[in-house]
Amino acid sequence: MTALPPITVSTLDRERLYALLEKHQGDQEVVDHLYDELDRAHFLEPDAMPEDVVRLNSRARFLQEDSGKTHELVLCLPSEVGGGEDRLSVLSPVGAALLGLSVGATIEWPSKGKTLHLKLTGVS
Template structure:
C-alpha cells in the first residue's frame, strides 16, 4: 500500500463522526479505519475548509480505478444515505476513503481483503 494522502476534516464533521462511531455496531473494519483517518487528519473550522475537500454533504466525483467507472455521490451520514440513489454512507468503505480528500488525490483503501483504488476528480459543496 502506498502512503496515504493528507486529509482535512472540519471540526463539525469530527464531532459528528466521533459520536457516530462510538455507538455504531456495524462493519468494524470501516469503523476502525475511520478512527485511524480521524487520528491522522488535519482539522479546520467549517468556515476555513477549502472548497475542494470532501466533507459530509459534499457531492464527490471520483474514479474507481479498479473498474474504470466514474461516480458522483453525496457523502452522507448513514441515516441520510437512504434519501436517494445519489447518496453514499460515510460508513461504507468508499465513503470512509473519500472523507477529507482534496481534488486530484488518490487513495488505496483496504476493504474485505481487497484494496480499493480511488481518485477524487471533483467536489461540490452543498
C-alpha cells in the same frame, strides 16, 4: 500500500463522526479505518474548509481506478442514505476513503481483503 494522502476534516464533521462511531454496531473494519483517518486528519473550522475537500454533505466525483468507472455521490451519515440513490454513507468503505480528500488525490483503501483504488476528480 502506498503512503496515504493528507486529509482535512472540519471540526463539525469530526464531532459528528466521533459521536456516530461510538454508537456504531456495524462493519468494524470500516469503523477502525475511519478512526485511523480521524487520528491522522488535519482539522479546520467549517468556514475555513477548502472548497475542493470532501466533507459530509458534499458531492464527490471519483474514479474507481480498477474498473475505470466514474461515480458522483453525496457523502452522508448512514441515517441520511435513504434520501436518494446518489447517497453514499461515510461508514461504507468508499465513503470512509473519500472523507477529507482533496481534488486530485488518490487513495488505496483496504476493504474485505481487497484494496480499493480511488481518485477524487471533483467536489461540489
